Every structure is written in C-alpha cells, then in structure tokens.
Amino acid sequence: MSLKDIFEKTIPKLVLGPTLLASLLFVYGFILLTGYISLTESRMMPTFEFSGLGQYVDLFDNERWWTSLTNLGIFGTLFIGFSVAIGLFLAILLDQKIRAEGALRAVYLYPMALSFIVTGTAWKWMLNPSLGLEKVMHDWGWTAFHFDWLVNPDMAIYTVVIAGVWQSSGFVMALFLAGLRGIDDDIIKAAQVDGASLPTIYRRIVIPAMRPVFFSVLLILSHIAIKSFDLVIALTAGGPGNASSVPAIFMYQFSFTRGQLGLGSASAMMMLATIVAVLVPLMYLEARSNKAMR
Amino acid sequence: MKLKHIVMLTTLAFAGSAYATDVEVLHYWTSGGEAKSAAQLKLIVKEAGYGWKDFAVAGGGGENAMTALKTRVISGNPPTAAQIKGPSIQEWGREGVLANIDEVAVAGKWDSVLPKVVADVMKYKGHYVAAPINVHRVNWVWANPEVLKNAGVAGMPTTWDSFFEAAEKIKKSGAIAIAHGGQPWQDATIFESVALGVGGAAFYQKALVSLDQKTLTSPTMVKVFDTLGKVKGYIDKDAPGRDWNLATAMVINGKAGFQFMGDWAKGEFASAGKVPGKDYLCAAAPGSAGAYTFNIDSFAMFQQKDAEAKKGQMALAKAVMSPQFQSVFNLNKGSIPVRSGVSKDKFDDCALKSMADMDVSGKNGGLVPSMAHGMAIPSATQGAISDVIAKFMNSSMTSADAVAALAKAAKTK
Numbered sequence: 001m002s003l004k005d006i007f008e009k010t011i012p013k014l015v016l017g018p019t020l021l022a023s024l025l026f027v028y029g030f031i032l033l034t035g036y037i038s039l040t041e042s043r044m045m046p047t048f049e050f051s052g053l054g055q056y057v058d059l060f061d062n063e064r065w066w067t068s069l070t071n072l073g074i075f076g077t078l079f080i081g082f083s084v085a086i087g088l089f090l091a092i093l094l095d096q097k098i099r100a101e102g103a104l105r106a107v108y109l110y111p112m113a114l115s116f117i118v119t120g121t122a123w124k125w126m127l128n129p130s131l132g133l134e135k136v137m138h139d140w141g142w143t144a145f146h147f148d149w150l151v152n153p154d155m156a157i158y159t160v161v162i163a164g165v166w167q168s169s170g171f172v173m174a175l176f177l178a179g180l181r182g183i184d185d186d187i188i189k190a191a192q193v194d195g196a197s198l199p200t201i202y203r204r205i206v207i208p209a210m211r212p213v214f215f216s217v218l219l220i221l222s223h224i225a226i227k228s229f230d231l232v233i234a235l236t237a238g239g240p241g242n243a244s245s246v247p248a249i250f251m252y253q254f255s256f257t258r259g260q261l262g263l264g265s266a267s268a269m270m271m272l273a274t275i276v277a278v279l280v281p282l283m284y285l286e287a288r289s290n291k292a293m294r
Numbered sequence: 295m296k297l298k299h300i301v302m303l304t305t306l307a308f309a310g311s312a313y314a315t316d317v318e319v320l321h322y323w324t325s326g327g328e329a330k331s332a333a334q335l336k337l338i339v340k341e342a343g344y345g346w347k348d349f350a351v352a353g354g355g356g357e358n359a360m361t362a363l364k365t366r367v368i369s370g371n372p373p374t375a376a377q378i379k380g381p382s383i384q385e386w387g388r389e390g391v392l393a394n395i396d397e398v399a400v401a402g403k404w405d406s407v408l409p410k411v412v413a414d415v416m417k418y419k420g421h422y423v424a425a426p427i428n429v430h431r432v433n434w435v436w437a438n439p440e441v442l443k444n445a446g447v448a449g450m451p452t453t454w455d456s457f458f459e460a461a462e463k464i465k466k467s468g469a470i471a472i473a474h475g476g477q478p479w480q481d482a483t484i485f486e487s488v489a490l491g492v493g494g495a496a497f498y499q500k501a502l503v504s505l506d507q508k509t510l511t512s513p514t515m516v517k518v519f520d521t522l523g524k525v526k527g528y529i530d531k532d533a534p535g536r537d538w539n540l541a542t543a544m545v546i547n548g549k550a551g552f553q554f555m556g557d558w559a560k561g562e563f564a565s566a567g568k569v570p571g572k573d574y575l576c577a578a579a580p581g582s583a584g585a586y587t588f589n590i591d592s593f594a595m596f597q598q599k600d601a602e603a604k605k606g607q608m609a610l611a612k613a614v615m616s617p618q619f620q621s622v623f624n625l626n627k628g629s630i631p632v633r634s635g636v637s638k639d640k641f642d643d644c645a646l647k648s649m650a651d652m653d654v655s656g657k658n659g660g661l662v663p664s665m666a667h668g669m670a671i672p673s674a675t676q677g678a679i680s681d682v683i684a685k686f687m688n689s690s691m692t693s694a695d696a697v698a699a700l701a702k703a704a705k706t707k
Contacts, residue, residue, distance in 0.1 A: 043674070044385050045364065063699075064681050130532040151476075151534040153688040240476050240534035241688030242681055257357045258677035259385065 031272065038265035046261055055266040064242055065267065068250045071157045072274075075164070075246065076225040082165045083221055084214075087172025092202060094173070095180045105177070108170035116167065120234025123163040124150065153243035156236050160228075160244060163235055168224065172217055179213035180206065215286045222278045226271060247271050315602040316345035317610045319593070320366075320376035322359040324352045331626040338613040344606045349373050367391055372596035374607050378424065380415060380669040383594050387418030393595040393604070394421045398611045407615075407633040409656040412590060415669070424594040425614040428629035431648050432556040432587040432664040433487045436542070436563070437575040441469050441551040450577035454491060454521055457552075457580040461528045464551040471528035473550035475536035478684040482666035482676075484525060484554045485683045489518045491581030495660040498585070502665040505675065505704040511697055519686060519693035526687060534688070545574065554579060556589060556667070560628040560644060576644040578651065585660035586651050589667040590632060678703035 041051045059065050090108055094101055111119065126132040127150040137145035149155035183206055191201050229248035232238060238245040247267060255264025317339060323332045329350075336346040351359035356377065363376050372391060386392055399405070399422040405413060408426065416424045437450060442460070445467035451457040461471035474480060490498045493514045500509040509515070530550075533541075542562040544550040553559065563574050570576060578585070593614055598604050613619055620631035625640055630648050638646060655661040663669035668676060682703045686696045 044382075045368070045389060063685075124535075128532065148531065151532055156534075237477065237535055239478075239684075239688070241478065241481070241684035243688055253677070256361055257673065259382075259673045260677075 042261040044259040055262045086169040090173040091176035112171040116231040156244040179210040315606040316347040317606040318347040318373040320349040322356045342609045375593040378594040392423040425611045426632040427591040430589040433579040470550040473541040473544040473553040476534035481687045482680045487579035495585040586655035587664040589664045678706035
C-alpha cells in the first residue's frame with residue numbers, strides 16, 4: 001500500500017473524528033447527563049445521588065407545566081398549520097411564471113433573516129393596545145376597533161402564533177417553491193393534454209409529488225415550535241402572568257433562576273421526548289417511502 | 295533549586311508592577327447609577343492597597359451572574375466575593391464554599407451596628423460569611439401630588455379604605471389610579487405590601503417567612519387577596535409586560551396617581567430632576583406604617599486558597615462596611631446604609647423617613663424580609679408563590695382558590 005493510499009483511507013476518518021467525538025460528548029453525553037440529573041434531588045448545584053422519578057411526579061403536579069404544555073399544543077398546531085398553508089399557497093402563486101418573481105421571493109423570505117428577538121419586539125410594539133395597531137385605528141377615528149390579544153391572558157399565546165407564522169411562512173414558501181420547480185414539466189403537460197384543470201393538477205399530481213418536501217418542512221417547523229423560547233420571551237415574556245409560558249421557558253426558569261435543577265432537567269427530558277415522539281414516526285415514514293420509490 | 299529561584303524572582307519582578315493582590319468581585323451593577331456606585335467601592339479597595347478585578351455580568355436580576363458564579367465555583371476557582379443575597383447565602387453556605395470573616399466583623403463590631411435580623415441573614419451557622427451593602431425598603435407607595443390635587447385627594451392615604459377612596463377619585467378625574475407593570479415580580483411586590491398592610495407584620499412573618507400553613511389559609515389571607523383583587527381594578531389594561539421604570543414614568547408624567555414599588559424607584563424620580571415632598575410623595579404602603587420589608591444587597595465571601603487573597607478579602611469586607619462607602623454608595627443608589635453610625639446629612643426626606651422607620655420597626659418587630667425580592671424564602675418556594683400571585687392578577691381566580699393554591703405552593707421545597 002502506498003503512502004497516498006494510506007492518506008486517502010485515513011484522512012476522512014481523521015478529519016471527521018474530532019467532530020464525531022465532540023458531538024458524541026457534547027450532544028449525546030449531555031443528554032445522558034441531563035437525564036441522570038432529572039433522577040436526582042439536584043437543587044442549585046447538580047448532585048449525583050440517585051433518587052428515582054420524584055422530579056417527574058412533581059413536574060406533572062405543577063400547574064405551570066400544564067399551562068406550558070397546553071400552550072405548546074396550541075402554538076405548535078397553529079404555527080405549523082398556518083405556516084404550511086400560507087407557505088404552500090404563496091409558493092403556488094409564485095410558481096405561475098409571474099414577473100419580478102425574484103424580487104417577490106426575496107420580500108417573502110426576508111423575515112427569516114431576522115432573529116426571533118427582533119420579530120418578537122417589533123410585533124410587541126405593533127400589538128400593544130396603547131402603542132400600536134389599536135391606537136392607530138383609534139387615532140384614525142375607528143374608536144370601536146378592539147384588539148388586545150397581547151395583554152389578554154386567554155389570547156396572548158395566539159399573538160406568538162401570529163409572529164411565528166409571519167417569520168416562518170416565507171421560508172416554508174421557499175422550500176415548497178424549490179419542490180414545485182423539481183417536478184417534471186412533462187407530467188403536467190400530459191395532464192393538461194388529458195384536460196385536467198389547474199387546481200386538479202396541483203391537487204392530484206403536484207402536491208402528492210412533493211411528499212419529501214412536506215417531510216422536511218414538518219421536521220424543521222416542529223422542532224422550531226418545541227424549542228421556541230426567544231420569540232415568546234421577546235413578545236410576551238411568558239405573560240400576562242404566566243399565561244403564555246412554554247416548556248422551554250419553564251425549563252430555563254426552574255433550572256437557572258429557581259434553583260430546581262432536577263425539576264428543570266425533568267422538563268428538558270420531557271421536551272426531548274416530545275421531539276422524539278414527533279420526529280421518529282416522521283423519519284420512519286420518510287425512510288419507508290424512500291424505499292418504496294426505489 | 296537555582297532555576298526555581300530565578301523563576302520566582304522574575305515572577306515577583308513582574309508582579310511588583312501591579313498590586314500585590316487583586317480582589318475579584320462578581321456583581322451585576324451594570325446600569326448607570328449602579329455602575330457609579332460600584333466605582334466607589336473600587337476606589338476604596340485600591341486605597342487599601344489591593345487591585346480590583348471587575349467581574350460584572352449584566353442582567354438586572356442577577357440570573358446570568360449566578361450562572362457564571364456556579365461555573366467558577368464548580369471549577370474550584372471562585373471569585374473573592376459575589377453579590378448574593380438573602381437565603382441564597384445559606385444555600386451557598388451549605389455547599390461549603392463560603393469564607394469565615396468573623397475577624398473583620400468582630401473588629402468592626404458588626405453585631406452592634408447591624409440590626410439583628412440583618413446580621414442573621416449574613417451569617418451561616420453563627421459565623422459571618424457575607425457583608426451587607428445597603429437596605430432597600432419595599433413597602434413604599436409613590437404618588438404624584440398634582441394628580442392627587444386634581445382629583446381632590448388630600449395627602450397620602452394611610453389605610454386601605456382611604457386608599458381605595460382616593461383611587462376612585464383619581465379614576466373619576468381621568469387619570470390612571472395605580473401605575474403598575476404586569477410582570478410576576480411586580481405582582482409579588484404589590485402582593486407583599488398588601489399582605490403587610492392588611493395583616494400586619496406578625497401575620498406577614500408567619501405566612502410569608504415561616505410559611506405557616508394555618509396562617510396561609512386563614513381568613514386574613516382571603517382578605518389579602520380580596521384587597522389585591524380591588525387593587526387590580528385600578529390598574530390600566532395595558533400593564534402586562536410593562537417594565538417598572540415605565541410605570542414610575544407614568545407617575546412622574548402625571549398620567550397615574552400611585553405606584554407600589556421599592557425605593558429604587560427614587561432613582562427614576564431623581565434622574566427626572568424631581569424633588570421629594572414637592573414633585574413626588576413617598577409613604578409606607580397603606581396600613582404598613584410601622585412595618586418595613588427590607589431587601590438587602592450583600593457580598594458573600596468565597597474561600598480563598600492564597601493567604602494574600604484572604605487578606606484582600608478581609609480588606610474588601612471592611613471597606614464595604616465602612617461608613618464612608620455606605621454613605622456614598624447609597625446616595626447614588628437610592629437605598630439607605632445598612633449600619634448605624636453613618637452621617638445622615640446628604641440624604642433626602644424619603645431616605646430619612648426610611649432610616650427612621652427602620653429604627654422603629656427594628657425595635658417593635660416590624661422589620662421583616664421581603665418575600666418578593668428573595669430575602670425571605672428559598673428561590674423555589676418564592677417562584678411557586680409568585681406563579682400563584684401572577685395567575686391571580688391575570689385571571690378571574692377567586693380569593694378562596696388563590697389561598698388554596700398559595701398554601702400548596704408554600705409546600706414547594
């Protein structure tokens with residue numbers, strides 16, 4: 001074996017080795033550590049004395065945790081649903097070979113370039129009744145106008161949905177647009193020859209053919225939803241009161257400001273479990289459909 | 295041997311150019327007035343012959359600072375001192391990392407210049423491990439005299455009944471009666487002032503410091519929530535999420551009549567060029583005139599390996615408690631000195647009132663730690679209680695339900 005052969009064999013391993021080790025340690029190692037801490041009585045500092053599932057019992061007895069879970073359910077469903085619907089709709093409109101498509105695409109994609117903190121702060125100002133939309137409407141003479149979701153404990157979580165959808169639907173549109181462009185023109189032409197109308201073509205041919213794109217979009221959006229923290233902090237700070245708290249905020253507050261590291265770790269493990277519960281079936285389905293295609 | 299000598303000599307030569315030892319202080323005084331106050335301490339420490347290594351971690355509540363501190367302590371390299379307050383000092387004490395500073399405390403007669411309740415907070419198992427810096431009073435109500443006059447309110451109300459009469463008049467005059475920011479800690483601040491005013495200091499001590507279940511579920515506690523519910527009715531609907539200083543600005547600008555807030559609010563009035571007694575009024579929250587909820591900042595001292603570093607630590611502790619520092623620092627920050635024997639010349643009327651009330655309440659048992667500001671109970675329990683209060687303030691929860699939830703939250707360990 002020549003020196004060159006040895007190099008060619010070992011270099012990829014050498015280059016990938018450190019990254020592999022680092023992610024094994026810092027991702028999976030720390031997942032295991034967090035899992036173990038959630039089984040201890042850790043308070044301000046971690047302790048390593050095993051104490052069973054007590055933290056999980058406390059967690060599910062905590063009303064704040066249930067509020068957070070409910071909010072995640074509302075936010076996750078609506079955020080993913082609206083982002084996909086609006087993104088797909090925009091993508092189909094942009095796909096109609098219109099003028100200045102590049103410029104329009106950039107306009108819709110730009111929100112993604114902002115951080116969630118900026119989005120949250122801007123929407124906070126717009127939705128604040130005495131500062132934003134409501135005040136403008138009142139100043140213009142429409143005094144009956146009423147929009148106080150941001151300060152209404154029952155509706156605050158929906159303002160997070162609005163801001164989240166505004167931020168992400170452009171990005172979803174870009175993904176779908178790429179998917180639409182990947183579909184063979186000949187199939188569509190054949191359908192047109194057969195006399196299918198445009199809506200039918202989209203419904204029966206184009207959208208089913210974009211199945212892999214749907215998988216990617218759901219994967220990306222669902223993990224954004226589950227880990228969402230900055231958007232909520234900037235927009236409502238989990239308020240009014242704790243009305244719009246989400247699991248990530250719960251985890252941060254209990255672990256780092258309230259000295260209940262064990263309980264915080266338990267909530268982190270539950271978040272991980274939620275992600276796994278959503279992603280594993282999705283990935284399984286995708287893997288199976290890939291095999292079927294082959 | 296020779297090589298070792300040379301190495302030592304060169305190190306000494308280099309070290310000679312700086313101070314003999316540095317004291318490293320972790321704090322979160324990063325806003326304008328606070329940074330000025332911290333600079334004073336730096337000067338005093340330098341005069342004592344020690345270098346100052348600033349370890350400021352931004353984030354008003356000190357959460358980030360605590361995270362930074364934990365990493366340093368775990369890695370076995372703690373700073374000389376860190377800004378830690380209340381029961382957290384005990385939590386750190388249990389970790390076995392705090393240093394005994396009895397030597398300075400005895401020399402400075404801390405036991406006699408500090409009120410006993412304050413000294414107790416600074417001690418772990420009977421030994422001083424922390425040096426107190428200042429005292430903030432939490433049960434204040436601030437008011438704009440113009441707004442009161444326009445509404446026909448004569449003077450600051452001293453009972454809850456007269457307070458609600460005044461609030462009703464202000465509301466009718468078109469102003470907002472109570473300026474408030476709907477954040478959990480501000481909700482808790484109002485709650486504890488109401489509890490102190492409605493139930494008195496003994497009730498407060500039993501319910502919110504000792505967490506006595508019987509007191510927590512007593513009819514008095516129901517009355518506390520009833521009163522809090524009434525207070526809620528005079529807060530404007532845009533309050534959720536508003537920062538406390540914006541609420542103070544509403545009082546300054548004459549948009550609102552009253553605000554319940556600790557005396558750090560004075561800094562806002564002062565920087566707007568307002569004079570106490572003339573442009574704004576301060577009084578104890580209704581019904582709590584003889585009582586005093588305190589919020590004390592302190593430096594907890596961490597064990598040092600090096601003998602020189604220990605000396606620097608003692609010098610720091612001594613500097614913090616010196617009348618000179620206590621006076622300058624507190625004039626900048628709006629609080630009052632924690633020790634007796636500090637000249638009162640430069641302090642304003644509200645600060646003088648605070649000092650007088652602290653003296654009185656220290657003698658009659660009315661001096662109690664603030665629950666909302668982490669002086670009374672561990673952070674876990676405090677968090678659970680503030681969740682209940684926040685829920686009450688932001689929903690149609692009944693007082694009876696709130697009391698039940700509060701009693702449950704108080705059991706959080």
